[in-house]
Amino acid sequence: MLTVVPGDGSGHEAGKKGGSSSLIDEIVREGARRMLAEALQAEVDAYIAAHAAERDENGRRLVVRNGYHQPREVLTSAGAVEVTVPRVNDKRTDPATGERRRFSSAILPPWCRKTPKITEVLPLLYLHGLSSGDFVPALGQFLGSPAGLSGPVITRLTETWKAEQRAFAARDLSGADYVYVWADGIHVNIRLEEHKLCLLVMIGVRADGRKELIALADGYRESAESWADLLRDCARRGMRAPVFAAGDGALGFWSALRDVFPETTEGRCWFHKTANVLAALPKSAHPGAKKALAEIWGAEDKQHALAAVKAFAAAYGAKFPKAVAKITDDLDQLLAFYDYPAEHWVHLRTTNPIESTFATVRHRTKVTRGPGSRAAGLAMAFKLIEAAQDRWRAVNAPHLVALVRAGATFINGKLVERPAEETQPEAA
Numbered sequence: 001m002l003t004v005v006p007g008d009g010s011g012h013e014a015g016k017k018g019g020s021s022s023l024i025d026e027i028v029r030e031g032a033r034r035m036l037a038e039a040l041q042a043e044v045d046a047y048i049a050a051h052a053a054e055r056d057e058n059g060r061r062l063v064v065r066n067g068y069h070q071p072r073e074v075l076t077s078a079g080a081v082e083v084t085v086p087r088v089n090d091k092r093t094d095p096a097t098g099e100r101r102r103f104s105s106a107i108l109p110p111w112c113r114k115t116p117k118i119t120e121v122l123p124l125l126y127l128h129g130l131s132s133g134d135f136v137p138a139l140g141q142f143l144g145s146p147a148g149l150s151g152p153v154i155t156r157l158t159e160t161w162k163a164e165q166r167a168f169a170a171r172d173l174s175g176a177d178y179v180y181v182w183a184d185g186i187h188v189n190i191r192l193e194e195h196k197l198c199l200l201v202m203i204g205v206r207a208d209g210r211k212e213l214i215a216l217a218d219g220y221r222e223s224a225e226s227w228a229d230l231l232r233d234c235a236r237r238g239m240r241a242p243v244f245a246a247g248d249g250a251l252g253f254w255s256a257l258r259d260v261f262p263e264t265t266e267g268r269c270w271f272h273k274t275a276n277v278l279a280a281l282p283k284s285a286h287p288g289a290k291k292a293l294a295e296i297w298g299a300e301d302k303q304h305a306l307a308a309v310k311a312f313a314a315a316y317g318a319k320f321p322k323a324v325a326k327i328t329d330d331l332d333q334l335l336a337f338y339d340y341p342a343e344h345w346v347h348l349r350t351t352n353p354i355e356s357t358f359a360t361v362r363h364r365t366k367v368t369r370g371p372g373s374r375a376a377g378l379a380m381a382f383k384l385i386e387a388a389q390d391r392w393r394a395v396n397a398p399h400l401v402a403l404v405r406a407g408a409t410f411i412n413g414k415l416v417e418r419p420a421e422e423t424q425p426e427a428a
Contacts, residue, residue, distance in 0.1 A: 033081045036074075039107055044086040047103055054092065062091045063103075074112065083108065161379040168382065169217065174238025178204030178214055179405045180347070180395075181264075183247040183257075184354040185222035186381075198222055199381050200230050203353045204242065207405055209398020211353055213385050214239070218374050224252030231260040243404055244340065246348055248272040249330050268333040270297045271350040273326065280323035281316070289316065289323070296327070297349050301412040302338035340404060342413025343397035357388045 044065065051063040066089035073080045088103035104110065186199040200222070202214040215234055219226030241261035247253050249268050257264055274293050278286050292312045299305035309327060317324045327334065337348035358381075395401065400415070409416045 029081050033083065036081065036083055036108070040083070040085055040105060043105055043107055044088055044103070047088060051090075051092070056091070064089050074108065158376055158379060161383050162375055165216070165379045165382040168213075169215070170237075172238055173214075173234060176204075176212070176214075177207045177240055177405065178212075179207055179243050179401050180205040180344075181214065181242040181245040182351040182354055183227075183245060183251065183253045184269075184351045185219065185248075185251060185253075186354070186358045198226070199358075199378070200226060201354050201358075201385070202230070202234075205347070205395055205401060207402045209394040209401045211389070211392040211394065213389055216378065216382055216385065218378050222250075222252050224255040227251070227253045227256035228259060231256050235260055244336070244348060246337075246351055248351070249276075249333070265336055265339075266333045267336045267348055268330050269349070269351045270334065271352070271355060273330070273334060277323050277326050280326060281320055285316070285320070292316075293327075297334075302335055305335050305338060338413070339410060340413075341397060341400040341410055341415070343400060344395055344404075345413065347395050353392065357385055 048063050054062045056062055066087045069085045069087050071082050071084045074083050090101045090103050092101045094101055181202055181204045183202050186201055198219045200217045200219040204214045205211055215230055217230045242264050244265045244267055246267040246269055281289050295308040296305050299308055313324045337345050
């Protein structure tokens with residue numbers, strides 16, 4: 001959470017309006033400072049106690065306290081907090097290298113000038129169009145101090161994130177089994193010379209039910225060639241064909257998927273499809289159409305969904321055939337999620353993991369000044385997803401994902417242990 005620290009006001013009214021907010025921020029920062037100081041002291045005490053038995057030839061301890069380091073400011077979600085870290089004098093030597101051992105705080109490493117939550121803010125600001133040169137004054141207003149966010153620090157962070165993104169894009173995928181996949185193209189304006197950056201994003205569900213970023217690359221307007229390059233690269237790095245993939249019907253992803261992973265079942269995102277259908281209808285028809293569409297994707301099983309499709313076609317087909325065609329032309333793909341566990345339907349019928357992660361930046365239209373680059377935009381998007389990934393929850397009924405991979409049959413959302421026996425009565 002970022003807090004705005006009011007500037008110095010003038011007059012009695014300014015003091016009344018800004019005083020309480022400023023006082024609350026000061027109380028929060030003081031509380032954070034005290035808790036951090038206590039945690040650092042406890043960490044040092046535990047380190048010294050763990051090595052209390054180690055002594056030199058004169059019987060003196062080899063690990064002792066040695067005052068404090070110089071105070072420094074650390075940017076936290078509570079604002080800038082001044083910290084004084086206890087210092088340890090460790091006289092032991094490493095027998096392998098002969099070098100002096102050093103105590104390094106796990107809570108506040110020597111290089112740390114900001115908490116991870118602050119570094120999550122920077123990619124978001126960049127993708128919103130704020131140039132890296134504007135980070136210092138902008139965050140200084142929010143955090144009460146620009147300490148630790150100088151231009152060189154921002155540059156080093158950006159270069160580090162670029163390197164992390166490149167390493168992620170080259171990692172081995174043979175050890176990961178992605179059963180479900182969501183794919184989407186995200187357009188963000190980041191002050192590029194010619195074209196908007198198109199982020200090709202793939203998020204998957206592993207066999208244990210956990211969601212995970214599979215791939216992130218920059219492409220040219222979501223073209224089939226760009227998606228094919230990304231999928232072939234994933235296949236070369238050991239990615240196995242997913243069982244089910246969901247995405248927008250307009251993506252070049254589908255032709256690429258049929259080429260690289262032809263056995264994967266195609267699904268369509270109902271969030272995108274609903275928007276496409278409504279775009280073909282007058283606004284006066286939107287409330288009724290939304291309800292009718294919800295009857296399709298929210299049906300209790302595929303048979304009821306098909307009945308709802310017929311009802312939608314009967315209600316809107318005569319006046320708005322193009323709107324109805326958007327459903328009927330992709331019907332198999334739109335209803336494909338019904339062939340999987342009912343607990344997973346809510347996950348498979350939209351590309352929500354991607355939508356929610358980029359919701360704040362994908363519709364931004366203002367392009368700001370500055371020398372933005374594709375590499376920096378890609379790195380910032382990677383860090384944004386990486387931060388969001390820590391908060392993703394597993395899919396419902398995660399134990400069923402492995403059964404889907406194993407080829408288990410689900411009818412009306414329920415597992416059928418002996419499919420042959422289930423179909424015999426129907427045939428009879």
